[in-house]
């Protein structure tokens with residue numbers, strides 16, 4: 001048998017022993033993770049220097065410091081590295097500019113913290129507020145996309161006609177760049193009077209249904225021929241085969257699809273906020289930040305989106321572990 | 332003697348595959364009476380599984396006639412006339428042992444109270460009474476195979492089709508399961524069709540041994556066992572047993588030489 005969830009479980013090691021092994025593994029894993037993060041942060045700080053050197057020297061000159069060479073026109077002729085070499089003592093200023101090209105990690109962290117904890121959650125400056133606007137569209141779109149995806153997968157598994165007619169379109173739909181199609185969807189929906197959360201949810205759903213379809217078709221087909229033959233010997237109906245075998249066997253695949261789908265939903269909701277110049281939402285924050293050259297704001301919104309995605313994926317992982325463990329399939 | 336449970340007459344089956352056709356069964360004629368224990372033995376690819384699948388209505392013969400309980404195999408399948416035990420236990424990992432045994436009962440629409448009682452009885456038959464609440468991965472391979480036999484027994488069909496059920500188990504576990512299977516057969520009086528690769532297993536278990544030979548798959552010998560119904564494990568050292576085993580071996584060799 002393949003590695004399908006129906007393959008006979010390897011005997012021997014008990015579940016509690018396995019849990020303990022996993023717990024130990026997490027202790028071992030924290031070290032490398034911290035090391036990688038530290039390296040990335042260090043690279044980020046280093047990258048701030050050449051990215052921001054022009055701006056840094058300009059600010060320093062205005063404040064009365066001695067900059068070589070003098071005058072922005074002369075400096076524009078030089079490369080970033082040469083400027084850094086000529087003014088080593090002024091470089092730390094690159095990490096505390098008001099409008100940096102590349103904000104330093106601590107600047108982003110401060111902006112993120114301020115946006116999350118420093119504002120009233122109803123304020124337009126609150127990241128919680130914007131995250132909630134995006135999240136609500138994400139969740140609605142995710143629900144629609146998942147429902148649609150599962151329905152399509154059920155149809156595809158049971159009907160050859162549906163497989164031949166739906167699958168190619170599902171694949172084609174994902175080759176169209178979402179950036180190109182999102183404004184069209186929004187305009188079309190707007191023209192028929194639909195606006196607000198629904199157009200965003202539609203684009204979310206558009207992105208999330210596909211991984212669900214692919215994952216669930218695989219999951220529904222994961223039982224092997226012997227499993228299906230066994231049910232045939234009981235003269236089981238198609239509905240029974242689905243309910244007793246295909247559906248439970250597909251659950252591990254469902255959760256894998258949901259994790260990809262929810263992240264895609266979030267991307268869809270953010271992208272959907274861009275073309276309308278929406279007033280609220282993480283996408284709107286990104287857009288406003290780029291209009292006004294507020295790079296710190298862009299980065300803070302980006303990290304807020306990443307944290308949101310991680311939170312959603314983590315939540316699905318928790319449900320997965322709880323449910324599969326209750327079904328005796330927890331690993 | 333009453334009407335045979337399985338009656339095959341000139342059975343023929345050719346698989347059409349991408350690169351030509353495979354003649355899996357050729358002119359197979361065989362009667363199996365009620366309560367018999369029939370073993371099918373023969374080299375790999377001689378059509379043992381195919382024959383069993385034909386009886387189960389999972390495969391459609393291309394020639395000849397085949398009746399199960401006087402019906403077509405497909406009608407017998409719809410009437411849930413048999414339990415089928417596959418080589419792999421194939422228990423659902425998301426169901427407990429009791430849940431797995433209850434699976435056919437749920438599908439066949441048995442009432443809940445009836446289900447519980449039948450699961451209990453079936454598990455007792457295979458000596459797994461204390462393991463109802465365990466999940467498959469908590470059981471050894473031999474116990475899992477016993478659970479899959481309990482699953483086939485649960486709805487009390489009078490035919491049991493078994494395709495190398497103990498093929499993946501070691502000799503010692505296998506001996507014990509063979510003994511238990513004989514006891515179970517004696518207690519229930521079911522008709523058994525049992526596929527195996529092992530000569531001692533076939534001789535030990537059967538009232539009738541069907542020796543098959545490959546390319547095309549056909550019956551080369553049918554041996555009615557002279558052994559008594561009561562069979563302790565050490566009957567395998569008796570002269571009678573050895574004589575039957577010898578005849579099976581001869582049958583297998585003749586089948587191979589005819590190629």
Ligand SMILES: Nc1ncnc2c1ncn2[C@@H]1O[C@H](COP(=O)(O)OP(=O)(O)OP(=O)(O)O)[C@@H](O)[C@H]1O
Pocket residue numbers: 346347348353354355373374375376377378379380381382548
């Ligand atoms: N679905 C199928 N399609 C094509 N050929 C098949 C199919 N099933 C079986 N065969 C062929 O039919 C022949 C008989 O196969 P079968 O599985 O019945 O043999 P067997 O006696 O059970 O062998 P083994 O002891 O290895 O299980 C083989 O040559 C096999 O390749």
Ligand SMILES: [Mg+2]
Pocket residue numbers: 379380381494
């Ligand atoms: Mg076989």
